[in-house]
Structures are given as C-alpha cells and as structure tokens.
Amino acid sequence: MLFNPERYHVDPHEVEGIELQVHKSKASLILHRMHPSEIKPGKGRENWDVGGIVAYSKICTHVGCPISLNERTTHHLLCPCHQSTFDLTDSGRVVFGPAGRPLPQLPLEVDEQGYLVAQSDFTEPVGPSYWERDYDEPW
C-alpha cells in the first residue's frame, strides 16, 4: 500500500516524511511463507493464509519494537528488544517472553489480478497495549 499509492488511491503526502513514519510504526507487516500443512489455523482464521503465506503485524505487542528475528525452522519470530517470541504457525501465539498478547494477524487473499491483498484491515489494534484497548470488546 505504502509504496504503490496510485493503485490504492492514497494521498501522496501520506507516504513521505512524518506521515510515512507514523504509518510504518503501525502498518509494518511480516509476510512469512511455510508449508500449508504446518499452519494450525485459529478459529475463524481458516482462510487467512494463501498457500502457506501468512501476514502478521511486525509491531510487538509488548512495547512496540518491530519484531525481526525469524527462526526459519520453527517459524518463531523473536523480538530483539525484550525477546518475546511468537509462533507464526499458531495465530502468532506468545511462546516465550514478556509480551501479553499474540501478534495481530492480517487476513490474506488473492485478488482477480493475482495480487496478494488483505481481506480486511487488522481485526484488532496493533502494537503495545493501552488502557482503552478493549473498549469495543463486549464484556
């Protein structure tokens, strides 16, 4: 989206300078490919991958570092700041470290032109926790 503004009708000033930084700190993505049989899809997430390609928010749910250390064989993602480890085969579940919530997953599909696109926005807020995070959740 960010680097192809015309296609998505994004205002060009949105993709430079501070606006770009603000977007990057929320919209950064990890695209990860594994064998489709390795994915343990969560409830309602059965069709969120495309042939083993999954997309997760890159922003850690602990304090917001971009997670970037990929353990290739286990498909675990480790945050270099405080070592929270997320399992990308299992809905971004936290398998180790201080992060309290799984990584938000972006549902993927292929559009009619063959591009990999998102089915929708993230279904939950990305990044670190905050007080009002669950305001919209029924409780």
Added chain:
Amino acid sequence: MSLGDRPDMSKVAKSNAGEPAVPPSRGSQRAGAVANWADERLGLGTMLKKNLRKVFPDHWSFMLGEIALWSFVVLLLTGVFLTLWYDPSMTEVQYAGSYDPLRGVHMSSAFASTLDISFDVRGGLLLRQMHHWAAHIFIAAMMIHLLRVYFTGAFRKPRELNWVIGCLLLLLGTIEGFTGYSLPDDLLSGTGVRAADGFVKATPVVGTYMSFFMFGGEFPGDAIIPRLYIAHVLLLPGLLLALIAAHMLLLVYHKHTQWPGPGRTEQNVVGYPLLPVYAAKAGGFFFIVFGACALLGGLFSINNVWKLGPYDPSKVTAGSQPDWYMGWPDGLLRIIPPWETHIWGVTLSWNIMLPILVMPPLMITILALLPFIEQWVTGDKREHHLLQRPRNAPTRTAIMVALMTFYGLSWAAGGNDIIAIKMDLSINQITYFMRAAIFVGPVIAFMITKRWCISLQRQDKEKLLHGYETGVLVRSPAGGYAEKHLPIDEHQAYALTARDRDEVYVPEEDDLDGVSPRGRRLARLRAKLSAMFFADNVQKPTAAEVEESRAHAEHELHELEHQIATGPNKHGPSSDH
C-alpha cells in the same frame, strides 16, 4: 627536644609595626587596590577569610563524588560545543555529507546534523564521544559515591537531606542521559523512544493521552526530538545544576565527614585547608577527569550512530541495548512473565507497569528513605561527623549489598541476549534463572554480607585483645608450637575502638501501657528490626578487657622469651662448637 625545653624565641620579631623591610612592589600595590575595590563593594574579604582556610579531610574515597562533579563540568563544556552544530528537528532531509554509505538516504535533520558533527565538524566526533563517555562516567561516579556515603554511614544526621538530594541527582542524571542518547534519532535511540512510548501508553487511564501529548500526535510525530532537546539542554541541566549547588552548599555547611583517628572527633575537622592544598588538589583533579574523558573519547568509539542509520519504525537490530544505566529496568522488562489483565473493558499491562512504572520509582524511594528508616530503628538522633567502617554496621552493609545484588542481576538480565550469544547459552534458561535469582540472590547476599561483616568485627576484636600475628613460631620444651602475638600499635587500636557500642532497642512493657495499639505494634516492630540490626554484632572490648589482655600478653611474652632463652632450640650460632 624534650617537653621541658623552651623553644628559642630570640629570633622572632616582637612586633610587626613600623615600615616593612621592602616597600611593596607596584604590582602588589595595584593588586591590593583592585582587591580593596572589590571588597568594598562585594564584601569578599570576610567571606574569603572564612572560606579559603576551610578544612577538608583527606581520604581517597572522598574523591568519588568529585569525579561526578567534574564529569558534569565536562558534560557542560562538551555539550555547549555540540549545541552549536546539532539541529533538533525532525524535518526530513536527504543526507549529503561526507559519509558515503548514507549519502542520499532520507533522515531527520537531527540525525543528519549528528552525522555532520561526527564527520564534517572539526573535532566534532571527539567532542561527541567525550560527551557520551562523560555521561557514562557521571552516572557511574554518582552511584559509586552513593555507595561510599552509604557504606560509611555518612548519610546520618545532619546529612539526610543531602542524601535525598543525591538520590534526586541520580534520578535526574539518568533521565538526562536518556534524553541525551535519544537526540541523534538513529535507529537504536529511536527504538528506545518507541519503547518509551509503549511505557507511557501502559499507564492506566491517562496513558494514551500522555503519549499523544508527548509526541504531539501519533508516534513518532515531529515534536519529540525538539522537546527532548529542550529538556536535555535547559530543563534538566538547570535542575541538575541547582541540585548540585544545593548539594555542595550543604556539604560546606555541614563540613565534610572524616574517618576516626587520633585527634579527630565529632567536634572538629582534621585535614588540609581549601587554599592552597585542597583547591590545587581538586582543581588538578578536574584536569585528570577531563583528560580521562578526552582519552576515552579519542581512543574508544562509542555509539557509532552511522552504522545503524536513521530511525525507521519498521526496523530494529539484534542486540538492541539501552545505555548501561537504563539496563536494570530493561532487564526486569525482559524477564517479567507475560502478565496482562483484560477486565471490564480495560487493559492493565503488568508486564510493563511493574518493571518500568513501579520498580524504578520504588527503588529510588527506598534509597531516599534508607537514612530515615535506619534512624527510626536505632532511635539515634545525634549528629555524626565521624565515619563508620562498613563492617561495624553489618545489617546496613548487608541491606545495600542485597540492593546491589538485585540491581546487578536485573542489569545482567538486560543483557540476556548478549550473554546467550557470547556464552552459548539458552536465552530461555537465562530468563527463567533470572526470574528466580532476582528474589533469591539478594537474600543470599544479605546473609553472607552480614555474617562476613560480623566475622571481620570478630577479627578486629581478636586483634585488639590478642595482638597481631608476628609469624614467629616458638617451640616449647614440651615440643608444642606457639605463635608470638604482639599488641597492635596505639593508632590502630584507637581507630579500631573509635565506635559506639550498639544497643538493641527493647521497649519496656510498662512504658507501652498508655500507648495506642498502633504505637505498641510500631514499638514491637522497631524492637524486632533493632534486634536484627544489632543483636549479632560484635561489640568492641571494654577498657578493662583491653588492659587485662595487655597484661596477659606481656606475661605470655615473658614466658615465651624465657622459653626461648632456656629452651633447647636457641637461635643463632651455638657457642659449644
């Protein structure tokens, strides 16, 4: 010269009236005129007369605080230089300086000017590195100075408030350090600011509002660098300077503490006068600290911001670490279990609040309260100007060692990724170990330190009562061996005995009759703590005990000498041959 002799006074002038032997030179006349001019307007004479002869006691450990002071001066000097070139702006520019690998890269003006300081300003990199090294030294020196003050009991009345000021200086110095290393806006420091945003957002109720206020909108915005800059160059240094001034004024007002020794009492200060000795020593020491910073800045590179490039919220590097003094809360942040509560539509992030929002303020509060807690337990309201050896306050020493152990383990946890890589260990196991160690470690450290101190006290008592070991072994006629002990010299004995006897507080049941239940509980708690503080301590021997042991030692010595004289193993060449 024996005491009875009178010194020869015949050559000493009876009076200094009349003309001086040599008329004052033109230069000194002029100097006198200037001094008089200034004195009549500023009243310098009285002030200087009083203060130039002010006495400071001498001990190597008293210069630790001086290192902090002088490194702060180095920070001011180098910092002023950096402000001439640094541009605190988040405006995006394309780098066009002389560092080739980053030319053409889009970055904030702050980062570009930091690169200019490093590569294009003459002496810029040296000054920048000196500034950063001096910051490390500043905070390290404050901490070590704090330990010295604590371990020697220099925080006791009347210096409790100066202790509190010192704690505030440590806190402000740490924040000043954080704002400073965030300014280059490089990848590492930007990641630190990002984490700080996470901390702010984790604050209950007002977190998101505070974050939006801080960043002037959504993270990262374009306001944070100018704001950090103003805090770093104006607000915090102003507060630091004011507190340092208060710290020094109180030091002058209270007078410096001194180690006990012959001639040193609670009423006097024995040492060198400010002018010329102490001023020269302290002034010279500034140049040593400056030189050390210059050497470090010139020889050891620090914070090579160009290696990682400008801040990009989607990038981070492995081995990300804050500056060392931020390491301990970061360590707690790493080892805390993933505790988060989602209840009634709100989120409580214990995994951030406990290590960052609770622990550092709690630790500083504990630190600031230590003098007052000890005073309450001991009930000691007297003034103290003589220092104590750490061993003579075993529980106090043990408390600080426990705190240091907690600090050290938390700090090590902040490097768990580095430890895992360098020592080829599992990061998971290090983390699980640390989770237990930060609780168990301080307790073990407390117990070991306390017993260690008491053993040292016992050894001191031994030395006083039985003298020191001479290393001379004597064989008795019966064939047994004994080591000759000799009494320690009087100065040493004085220093060893120059301390108070500890008294355990025992509340009298009668006294508690009219006391409220709460007061009674407090008195019992105080009694328990007092017993913990003092019950196991070894007290110094009484004068009678020392006398007795001296007589005993003399007797023993005679006996040994007699044995040597009459025994079969006479030393020296035998005359029988």
